[in-house]
Amino acid sequence: xxxxIIPTIMLMPLTWLSKKNMIWINTTTYSLLISLISxxxxxxxxxxxxxxxxxxxxxxxxAPLLVLTTWLLPLMLMASQHHLSKEPLIRKKLYITxxxxxxxxxxMTFTATELISFYIxxxxxxxxxxxxxxxxxxxxxxxxAGLYFLFYTLMGSLPLLVALISIQNLTxxxxxxxxxxxxxxxxxxxxxxFLWLACMMAFMVKMPLYGxxxxxxxxxxxxxxxxxxxxxxxxxxxxxxxxxxxTTMLNPQTSFMAYPFLMLSLWGMIMTSxxxxxxxxxxxxxxxxxxxxxxxxIVAVLIQTPWSYMGATALMIAHGLTSSMLxxxxxxxxxxxxxxxxxxxxxxxxxxxxxxxxxxxxxxxNLALPPSINLIGELFVVMSSFSxxxxxxxxxxxxxxxxxxYSLYMLITTQRGKYTHHINNIKPSFTRENALMALHMTPxxxxxxxxxIILGFTY
Amino acid sequence: xxxxIGWEGVGIMSFLLIxxxxxxTDANTAALQAILYxxxxxxxxxxxxxxxxxxxxxxxxxQIFMLDPNLTNLPLLGLLLAATGxxxxxxxxxxxxxxMEGPTPVSAxxxxxxxxxxxxxxxxxxxxxxxxxxxxxxxxxxLGAITTLFTAICALTQxxxxxxxxxxxxxxxxxxxxxxxxxxxxLAFLHICTHAFFKAMLFMCSGSIIHSLNDxxxxxxxxxxxxxxxxxxxxxxxxxxxxxxxxxxTGFYSKDLIIETANTSYTNAWALLMTLIATSLxxxxxxxxxxFALLGQPRFLPLTSINENNPFLxxxxxxxxxxxxxxxxxxxx
Numbered sequence: 001x002x003x004x005i006i007p008t009i010m011l012m013p014l015t016w017l018s019k020k021n022m023i024w025i026n027t028t029t030y031s032l033l034i035s036l037i038s039x040x041x042x043x044x045x046x047x048x049x050x051x052x053x054x055x056x057x058x059x060x061x062x063a064p065l066l067v068l069t070t071w072l073l074p075l076m077l078m079a080s081q082h083h084l085s086k087e088p089l090i091r092k093k094l095y096i097t098x099x100x101x102x103x104x105x106x107x108m109t110f111t112a113t114e115l116i117s118f119y120i121x122x123x124x125x126x127x128x129x130x131x132x133x134x135x136x137x138x139x140x141x142x143x144x145a146g147l148y149f150l151f152y153t154l155m156g157s158l159p160l161l162v163a164l165i166s167i168q169n170l171t172x173x174x175x176x177x178x179x180x181x182x183x184x185x186x187x188x189x190x191x192x193x194f195l196w197l198a199c200m201m202a203f204m205v206k207m208p209l210y211g212x213x214x215x216x217x218x219x220x221x222x223x224x225x226x227x228x229x230x231x232x233x234x235x236x237x238x239x240x241x242x243x244x245x246x247t248t249m250l251n252p253q254t255s256f257m258a259y260p261f262l263m264l265s266l267w268g269m270i271m272t273s274x275x276x277x278x279x280x281x282x283x284x285x286x287x288x289x290x291x292x293x294x295x296x297x298i299v300a301v302l303i304q305t306p307w308s309y310m311g312a313t314a315l316m317i318a319h320g321l322t323s324s325m326l327x328x329x330x331x332x333x334x335x336x337x338x339x340x341x342x343x344x345x346x347x348x349x350x351x352x353x354x355x356x357x358x359x360x361x362x363x364x365x366n367l368a369l370p371p372s373i374n375l376i377g378e379l380f381v382v383m384s385s386f387s388x389x390x391x392x393x394x395x396x397x398x399x400x401x402x403x404x405x406y407s408l409y410m411l412i413t414t415q416r417g418k419y420t421h422h423i424n425n426i427k428p429s430f431t432r433e434n435a436l437m438a439l440h441m442t443p444x445x446x447x448x449x450x451x452x453i454i455l456g457f458t459y
Numbered sequence: 460x461x462x463x464i465g466w467e468g469v470g471i472m473s474f475l476l477i478x479x480x481x482x483x484t485d486a487n488t489a490a491l492q493a494i495l496y497x498x499x500x501x502x503x504x505x506x507x508x509x510x511x512x513x514x515x516x517x518x519x520x521x522q523i524f525m526l527d528p529n530l531t532n533l534p535l536l537g538l539l540l541a542a543t544g545x546x547x548x549x550x551x552x553x554x555x556x557x558x559m560e561g562p563t564p565v566s567a568x569x570x571x572x573x574x575x576x577x578x579x580x581x582x583x584x585x586x587x588x589x590x591x592x593x594x595x596x597x598x599x600x601x602l603g604a605i606t607t608l609f610t611a612i613c614a615l616t617q618x619x620x621x622x623x624x625x626x627x628x629x630x631x632x633x634x635x636x637x638x639x640x641x642x643x644x645x646l647a648f649l650h651i652c653t654h655a656f657f658k659a660m661l662f663m664c665s666g667s668i669i670h671s672l673n674d675x676x677x678x679x680x681x682x683x684x685x686x687x688x689x690x691x692x693x694x695x696x697x698x699x700x701x702x703x704x705x706x707x708x709t710g711f712y713s714k715d716l717i718i719e720t721a722n723t724s725y726t727n728a729w730a731l732l733m734t735l736i737a738t739s740l741x742x743x744x745x746x747x748x749x750x751f752a753l754l755g756q757p758r759f760l761p762l763t764s765i766n767e768n769n770p771f772l773x774x775x776x777x778x779x780x781x782x783x784x785x786x787x788x789x790x791x792x
Contacts, residue, residue, distance in 0.1 A: 369471060370464035379505070386509035390533075393509060397502030404498045405491070408474065412487045 001111050004070065007034050008107060011100045015093045023089075027096055028077045031103075035070035062110045064317050064454045065241060069106045069234050071443065072324060073099065076226035078436050079328050082335055083224060084136075095136060099226060102128040106234055110241065115164050118245075119157070122202075122238060126153055129227065129235065137222040145218035152215040156205030159198035166195070196257050199246050206239030207294045209261060210268020220287035221340070225331040228283065232290050232327060233320035240294070240316050243301045244309065244456075258302040265302070266395045269295035273402035277409060282330045282342045285410055286323060289366065292403065293319045300381040303388045311380025313456030318365070318373040318444065325362045325440035329355070332433050333414065336426040342410070347419025355429050356415045358437040365444055367407040368400070373447045373454060460518050462581070463504060466545070469577060470497040472569075489557035496554040500544015500578070507537030524587045531588050535595040538585055539602070546578030546632045549606040555629050556613075559621040563666030568659070576651045579635045586644040597727060600640025604730035604737075607633030611740035619676045620665045620752065623744055627702065628658055630737055637734050638717050641724050650713035653787050657701040660779035664695045667772055668752060672759050678748065683757035690773060692753050694780050699745035701783045704738070712787030714738070 011027060011034075018026045076099055084092050105125045112118040126149075134146035205212045220228050272292040279285040293315065300312035332355065333345045349356040368374040378400070385392040447454060474490045510533050511518060515526045542548065547555035558569075582589065582599070589595055607630045614626035631654050638647040668684065668691060669676050685692050704714035718738060721731055 364471060370460075370467045375467075379508075382505055383509045383512055386506070387513050393502070393506045397499075397505065400502060400505070401495065401498040404494055408491055408494055412491060416487050 004034060004038050004066075005104060005107055007037075008070075008100060008104045011103075012097050015096045015100070020089055023092060023096065024077065024081055027100075028074045031070070031073040031077065035067065035074065038067050038070040061244060061313060061456045062241065064313065064456075065234075065237055066107060066110045068237075068317055068320050069103065069110065071439075072229060072233055072320075073103050075324070075328075075436055075439055076229050078432055078439075079229060079331060080224065080226045081432065082430075095132070095226075098128045098132050099230075102132075102230060106238075109238060115245075116168065118242070119161060119164055122242070123154075123157060125235065125238070126150060129231065132227040133219060133223045136224045136227070138224065139222060141218065142222040145215075145222035148215040149219040152205050152208075152212065153202075156212070157202035160202040163195050163198035193257065200243065200257075200261070203239040203242040203246070204261065204298070206242070207236060207298055208239070208291060209298060210264050210271065210291065210295060213268070213272070213291045216291055217284050217287040220290070220327075221281065221283045225327060228327040228331075229324045232286070232323035236290060236294055237316045237320060240297050240301065240312060243298070244312065247301060247304060262299060262302050265295040265298040266392060268292075269299075269399045270395060270402065273399055273406060276406035277402065280342060281340045282333065282410070282414070283327065283340050285342075285406065286326045286330060289326075289403070289406065290319070290323050292399065293323075296378060296381050296399075299385055299392075303384055305384045305387065307380050308384035310455040311377045311384060313377075314373050314451060314454050315377025315381060317447070317454045318377050321440055321444045322362060322365045322374060325358070325437060325444075326366065328433070328436050328440065329359055329362055332429070342413045344420065346413055347416065349415040350419050351426070352429050354434060355437075358434070358441070359411055359415055361441055362437075363407040363411040367404040371448050372444060373451050376448075376451050376455075460508075462584075463508065466504060466541075466577065466581075467501065469569075470494060470501070470545075486560040489554070489560040492557050493554040496547075496551045497544050499551060500541045503537040503540025503544065504581075505537075507534040507541065510534040510537065520584065528588075531592055532594060535585070535589060535592055536598075538581055539595065539599060542578030542582050542636070543602065544578070545581070546576065546636070547606075547629050548578070548602055548633065548636060549609055550602075552606065552610065552629060556617075556622050556625045559619070559625050563621070563662055563669065576632070576635070576655075579632065579639065579647055579651060582636070582639050583644040583648055586639065586642075589639070590642060596640050596642060598640075599636055600727055600730045603633045603636030603638075603640055604727075604733040605633070606630070606636065607737035608733040608740075611737040611744065614744040615740065615747070618679055620668070620678050620681075620748060621662070621676060623678075623748055624658070624661050624665060627661075627741065627744065630741065631658070631702075633737070634714070634717060634734065637721065637730065640730070641721055643717070643720055646713065646717055646720060649790065650717060652790060653701075653713045656779055656782040656786050657698045660694055660776060660783055661698040661702070663772065663776050663779065664691050664698065667691045667776070668695075675759060678751040680758050681752045682755040682759070683753075685753045687757075690776070694776050695753065696749060697780060697783060699749055702745055703742040712790065 007030070011030060014026055014030060015023055077096065080095065080099075084095060087095075102125060105121050105128070109118055109121040109125060112121060130146050130150050133149065134142050137145065205215075208216050220231055223231060269292050272288045272295070276285050276288045276292070279288065297312045297315055297319075300308040300315070330340070333348075334340055337345045339345075348359075365372045365374050368378045382393065382396045382400075385396060470493075474494045508518060511523055514528050515523050517523060544551045561569075589599075610626045610629040610633065614623050614630065617623045617626060631650075635647045635650050635654075638644075638650060668681065668688065671688065672681060675681065701711075704711050704718075706715070718735070721734060
């Protein structure tokens, strides 16, 4: 594990010591190499986790998320090149340093063994993200967005700290490896109910759950492209990952405590999808679609069946890649028209057909077309929720329909129809942009061939 | 699962092809409409998949048939919903006429012969399960009957040649669903195969007419093509005759058998009556096309380049023509 963490930390001196015209090249290349190292972790020989040390480990759940994180750093760097091109050199280096710091914390979070270290790093990821959103965002609302982001997440996670400390006192250790063997049923009492709530609320806010999701559209919309990418792809998955880890110790309360959250998620899934149909702002549409997909993950985690865990992990990885790609596409529109309104940049298929092809692929995976891994995730979740209760299929089915509708609505509005009259002075697609989209799509398509890797630890 | 992949795949291809002329707003909305109705049907498909997974532990058709579960109402309802969405049965039907925004070869391939029969094909594949479930059979029968009557009546009042043929497709699909409802899946499959020939040919002929009249699709503005486009006229007439089931052309072998079986089987009399009326209406609207498009005096603009000299078009129509006449004979012997 140090093989990955130390090089990532070393990326920071790399940026500060590079020459002016080499900063992007150096950082992108080295972060790509680091991601190739992390791919070797995917080879999990046994059902137990791969333990590297007392502090870090990786198992079939965290390995795909880790690879996704390391894979996204070079993509984020490539995506940020354009909007940072006019900044002074020191600010560019600061930006890359922020991204790298975030990356380090994320890697350590996904591989943490102790829950307290997981918590500390979980909170630590907030700081670079906040700096990126508020310093390099584009509109004045970014300050408000940063505020919402920070305080929502803090309010949710402070109870988690209390809960973790109390569990440490009670059971003597918070090590993941030990907890698997220590696990006893929690007795049914009021304090245990609060314990359950305290543990889960942090992750519910992070996911986000439908009632607590207000920070997400603000943060996603105001963040610069790399911020949006990392937010959508990884930070939301931190919540899912945390939930998947912590629900192992929280039985049997989960069977009745989960009902209100399940109802909120099921309903919220449909509500946020419907809001997407009426959005005018492109990034906001993608943000709400993230909420909708994550609600599916929440439902899957709360049902706690082997199939639903598989669906949740597959959906997390698939959604990470798809959302990140959609944000990159939205950014390519933004860089040309400097506005996020969808109808200002329509009819793009006439002018930029290759980009239209990427738009098509991203929209198709967003609506979970077979045989992509998005479908596999969604299908597994739908199957397991059908077994939990037959009626949920109606809500899930409605969600699938509305998802298809808004994804294609997004596609049609930006690509098809008559183009605007002010469109003839936009720059053609850069190779960098096409490479970005290809690098997003290729893992998605390759994983469709062998989804075993991302199906998590209940396969 | 593989069936689902293909199922969704054709849905998306339908979206892409209907919206082929993407500069045109109507085409885009029609494409989106197609996806909407298809997706609603897909919910049914997924529900059936979920039920099968949890009651028979498999998605494999052979295993499901071997296990022969009781109480198959829920999944078969799901499959019926899927077929309704995909094959434009009554309730999820509006996308098929709107899908005529696509180019004519698209309509010929997707929306007359192959894709729309995917729904019927699904029901045929699951017929061992449907044999045992009388409720579902009655439901399919009534659904099919309503569809064929409703769309046949709609076809009578249309003025756009492609829409008439689209409604006729919908009506024939209803007929296929009726056949499944009377527990004759093999006949339904036969009708799929034979219907493909003459419907595709009808679409191609209409495409030839539209193209040579400079994109004029309204039959009130056509006329007198009998002398101007002899080959197209011939194929159109033969296609319509085959559609109505004139003896010894292709349609006879499947359609007439269906009508005979329906008449002699112990089935819902109301559905039977609706099917018979719809079949007679088939003759009516086919004759309407022939009358308006081919006979009479020309009603189009005088300066047109009517030609039939595109060899690709003519060869395709020629092959479909031979198929329309002889295929029924060859398949059933």
